[in-house]
Amino acid sequence: MFSILDEKVYKYREMGRTDIVDFGKADPDHPTPDSIVKRLQETAADPENHHYPAFRGSLFLRQHIAKYYKERFGVDVNPETEVLALLGSKEGLFHISLAYLQRGDIGLVPDPSFPAYNDGVFFAGGDILRMPLTKQNGYLPDLDALTAEQRKRAKILFLNYPNNPTGVLAPPAYMKKAIQFCTDNEILLCYDHAYAETYFDGNKPKSLLEFEGGKAAGVEFFTFSKSFNMAGWRLGAAVGNEEVINSLLVVQSHINSGIFAPIQFAGVEALEHVTHTDFLDQQRAEYQRRRDYAVKKFQEIGWDVHKPEATVYLWVPVPKGSTSMDFANLLLDDYSVVVAPGTAFGETGEGYVRISLTTEYVNVEKGIDRICAAIVKLAGVTTH
Ligand SMILES: Cc1ncc(COP(=O)(O)O)c(C=O)c1O
Structure with missing residues (x-):
């Protein structure tokens, strides 16, 4: 789905369309802070760092991750046994199913969601049970809807809050319920906290x-x-859980050979120094400014869009009579705006597109104004 739109964007750019606003990518637009880049450069020059790295990640990095968890969340984790470095969280989210699922086991996957959960369960030979996230259920999987048989067969549950693509946070009561549910039914809870620092207000x-x-x-x-x-x-x-970390490590060690040491030093720089500057606050303020512009514009045309509490996304209903893919195509063809069709995240995403606010404010203004114009034209809503 993404590749179809990507190809079109490429073609349009080749044809000279220079004014395409890209709300499709989940990739932050601002550069990595200088001090992180510098730490990589310095450590890359040291031959000591050119060898195969440790499978678990360097103890130095793991200690800093543990320190960050203590400072940010007030929790104690043992850097020796409860932290595993990953080549990006995506590979861990995918591989965890290989570590935990046997053929015929169920993996509980929210729908819509980040595709790696679904794909991991599929590649592990598990059965995917998709749990709809809807406006009605607050974009929280309905754990009570599972039958006794499904609970018995389920071995893994993925949750992701702040949530991609809906932009919601999970209320603490829901988190407690999910933990109890997983404990009672011996289901592994995989919590994707990719947007831990991208929150608003x-x-x-x-x-x-x-x-x-x-x-x-x-x-x-x-x-x-x-x-x-x-x-x-x-x-x-x-x-987290030592046993889970060990199981994931076993899978990892068959597939990867660790992370280039200078990248791990760069991660240390991020946690040790950048977290103690105003960088994260500035990032949040910028994303919040973009979110506020978008939400205000949708409100002005009377379009019902959830105001995200976190993440860089807006989950926007498409006008009646359009599918997600139709609307995404129309926005690209006629309005030069790229969005992700909701169905790229699962079938419950039908009827939505995801806007990723990872482009400069001027582009956000331009792109959101164009989307609003398209909605007004298609849905006939009136501007206030
Ligand atoms: C919810 C969610 N989880 C995980 C990831 C993957 O992040 P990483 O770059 O660490 O692999 C993304 C990336 O978009 C994401 O949106």
Whole structure:
């Protein structure tokens, strides 16, 4: 789906259309902070760092991840046994199913969601049970809807809050319920915390590990990609339950051979120094400014769009009579705006497109104005 739109964007650019606004990518537009780049450069020059790295990640990085978890979330994790460095969180989110699922086991996958959960269960030979996230259920999987048979067969549940693509946070009561549900039914809870630092209005998301029973129930996936504008660097971590970390490590060690040491030093720089500057606040303020512009414009045309509490996304209903893909195509063909069709994240995404606010404010203004114009034209809503 993305590739069809990508090809079109490429073709249109070749044809000289220079004014395309890209809301399709989940890749932060601002550069990685200088000090992180510098740390990479310095450490890359040292031959000591040119060898195969440790499978778990360097103890130095793991200690800094543990320190960050203590400072940011107030939780204790043992850097020796409860932290595993990843080549980006995506690979861990995919491989965890290989570590936990046998053929015929069920993987519980929210729909819509980041595709790696679904794909991991599929490649592990598990049965995918998709759990709809709808406006009606607050974009929270309905755990009570599972039958006794499904609970018995389910071995893994993926949750991701702040949520891609809907932009919602999970209320603490829901997190407690999910932990209890997983504990009672012996289901591994995989908590994707990619947007831990991308929140608005001071609404700090909590870690799974802050909740009672959270560490016993599962593991959290953390990434440097979004918080520190390091999407291309490929650095993340699994944090939590020692047994889960060990199982994931076994799978990893068959597939990867660790992360280039200078990238791990760069991660240390991010956690040790950048978190103690105003960088994260500035990032949040910029994304919030973009979000506020978009939400205001949708309100002005009377279009019902959830105001995201976090992430860089808006989950926008498409006008009646259009599918997600139709609307995404129309926006690109006639309005020069790229969005992700909701169905790229699962069938429940039909009827929505995802806007990613990872482009400069002037582009956000331009792109959102064009989308609003398209909605007004198609849906006949009136501007206030
Ligand atoms: C919810 C979610 N989880 C994980 C990832 C992957 O992040 P990483 O770059 O760490 O692989 C993304 C990237 O878009 C994401 O949106």
